[in-house]
Amino acid sequence: MFIDKANVELQAGDGGNGMISFRREKYVPFGGPNGGNGGRGGSIYFRATTNVSTLSNFRFNKVLKAENGVNGGSKNSFGRKGEDLIVEVPVGTLVYLTDTNKLLADLDEVGKEVLLAKGGRGGRGNAAFRTSTRKAPRIAENGEKGEKHRLTLELKLLADVGFVGMPNVGKSTLLSVISNAKPEIADYPFTTLTPQLGVTITKDRRSFVVADLPGLIEGASQGKGLGIQFLQHIERCRLLALVLDFESDSDPVKDYELLQDELKAYSYHLIERAQIVIATKFETEHSKKKLAKFNKKYPDIKVYPISSLLHEGIDELVYALADQLEKIPPVSFIPLEEEETYKIYKASEMEKEEPIFKVIRLSEHEYRIVGEKVVAQYHRFNLSTDEALLSLLKFLRNIGVDDELERLGLEDGDRVFLEDFEFEYIR
Template sequence: MFVDSVELTISSGKGGAGAISFWTEKFVANGGPDGGDGGRGGSIFFKVDNNTDTLSALRGKRVIKAENGRPGEGRKCYGRKGQDTIITVPPGTQVVDMETGEELLDLVTEGEEILFLEGGKGGLGNMHFKSSSNQRPTYAQPGLPGITKQIRLEMKLIADVGLVGYPNVGKSTLISTLSNARPQVANYEFTTLTPKLGVVHIGEYDSFMMADIPGIIEGASDGRGLGLEFLKHIERTKTLLLLIDAANYREMKYQYETLLVELQRYSQTLARRKHAVAITKIDSLSQDEVNTLTQTFLNDIGLEANNALNKYKADANYASYGFKADFGVVLPQEKPLFVLPISSVAHLNTEALRYTIGDFVRQVEEENKAEQEE
């Protein structure tokens, strides 16, 4: 079962109380106080494990508590420390304080183990309180209480490219064609009910991660459909690939602008992601129809077709690329860096798309590194 959000009450352990004890032994007249200290309470840790991909292991759990420290004992014996509790989560998990809404942790690094709540300190035994004026102390410290927090864990997939489009636009077919992912593929809307990840190889030592989410429809930002619920899974993506259905009854310009508007309503940050466009299902139309539709779409959004840049041998019979220009309609975000008609079923331009997206991802990574260095 895919679980990407859970709410928990977590508590670190309470420290053990110090002991009140006196050394009583034959032939020892003045043994004095010998109460040991209590043990520290167990702490709460978060560990990032790449072998987990959902939060389903935490589903149904309401409270997670570390073990309390044991109280001290006589003969200056210290109490045992409470056992720590380690919560294992997949990469991309955020820890959010439910009371304030503050993001407390962002867990993205594989193998990372972070102390979240420290256990309470154990109390001092009465042996610490003896003095020349008080040689028989009859009191010891109680252990300090643990820390309790109400949190929400939210998992956001980590990918390089996020696929965005209407239901049944061909996202699952594309990711199954380009990557090792095998999502359910069928000819009806909302076939994809949960996000999917796939690794796309573009060479022996080079690859990128692609994320497929359920389709977005008009009004998704108001709660319609499934897309809004899973849009958080592409918040971490470096780039977006918007899929436009050439065979759909909706005009391609309308599909494109609707997707941009829903992205913008959900997140201004997501709406500013650099993106490209793939026009899908061109195998259902003739070459002339595809070329006409593509040229019309490019004109509508203010891009120029440029078949000379066939770096990856895109099919020359189709208007292959649209590149960024400084004219055209005003949209909520930047123009797409390229537009490419494809057919995942007939494998038209899919290899060109694979390598072009690879270049696209590398370019964005280099730009981000340059910005960070500045």
């Protein structure tokens, strides 16, 4: 089964905790601090590869976790770094933040690698806090939490030529004639339910990839039929081959105009993509009359009449496709920022940076300190010693918490919460 969309949760590794430890040896009564730092947590990278062709693996593995960093040890032993997790995805995969639908990465080249969840830093051991005035610090840091993200993966078909047309106009038959593909062929609409790929090689040894895409109907840009799934796959094709039936009772002129309307309605500038028009089932006088009518309406559009059954016009069409592709640059789906990191900020967002903390009132005598930055910093304090507790309170005072509590008019004895930490306010 062809899976082209998947949701996945990423959990980078947490950093290891720093160690509180002191040198203990015979005849060394005042050994200094020797607690080591914790190791950094493992990060999660996505890498584009040709080893996989669908997103089906993510149906069974929806949570991806990297290894945590190891805690620091005594004797200045540093914890081991958590192993990074490299996730292989098909070339052509787009990665979005699920909650905001923001594009994070376009993995459009083999070997392209991007960091999507960064591991947390390891906490410092007490040896790192030794100074000339603090000889025996009883304080260490906890490791940072690794980043967590919910992502949506979307696989856009990568092909040079995409066959675009109404259902049952002969796209699959043509693909089977000009390539090594073996699509299902039958005399009913929507025989092709998932994209089919084939490699075409000209007699002068030029090659390109052709995609047979599900049939398009009126209203596809609004999701009718297989519309949205179909149009999503067209976005990657460099050249759109509009396949029109010149034998049945359908009107090629109306079908051509309908295709143009749906491409224009779907956006992504599909209507501006290079096109070539193919007249299939061109085997009778009836077909010739339809071609004359089409040429009268659109005299500037060159039409390539072919018969897949009789193998007529095939060579001319294949050479025309190859010639046109040589003039068309690769398609870039959405331009990304040059820096391939998870957080991509606009200048306006940087100017409106949120404050490090806020104080919200829970009840008449209870308040809570909130804010992503202050909470992250709080979790780095290892509150197992009095010295660490004093360091936390000093940190809160330095960032202005005391001033804010006073401004809000707190009274002595009011309770203040920060995550699971609680203290009484005293002026």
